[in-house]
Amino acid sequence: MEPLRIDAGELTADEIIEAMRDGRRVVVTADLFGDERELTLRHDGETFYCDTPTRLHKHTEEAEMRACIEKMGYAREE
Incomplete structure (x- = not known):
């Protein structure tokens, strides 16, 4: 499956x-x-994994991943 490519803030x-x-x-x-x-x-x-140029973050819970995505500004606010 092809990766989904987005700009930060494009999706929720x-x-x-x-x-x-x-x-x-x-x-x-x-x-x-x-x-x-x-x-x-x-x-x-x-x-859940967040592989950045400087390190790999791992999250076992969806809520942790959501918090990381929101904190780092990868998602747009709902």
Whole structure:
């Protein structure tokens, strides 16, 4: 399945998580430290991953992933 490519703020956290739950990787273009960078959000059925240029975050709960997506500005506000 082709990754879903978005710009930060383009989709809501619900839309991002729904795509991840459907098995899609979500590649987000975001401003990180003054540069445009791509990061990948994914879900393997048990764990949510946020793979940034500087580190890999893991979340076991959907609520944790949602909070990370919102805190980092990857989603638009609902």
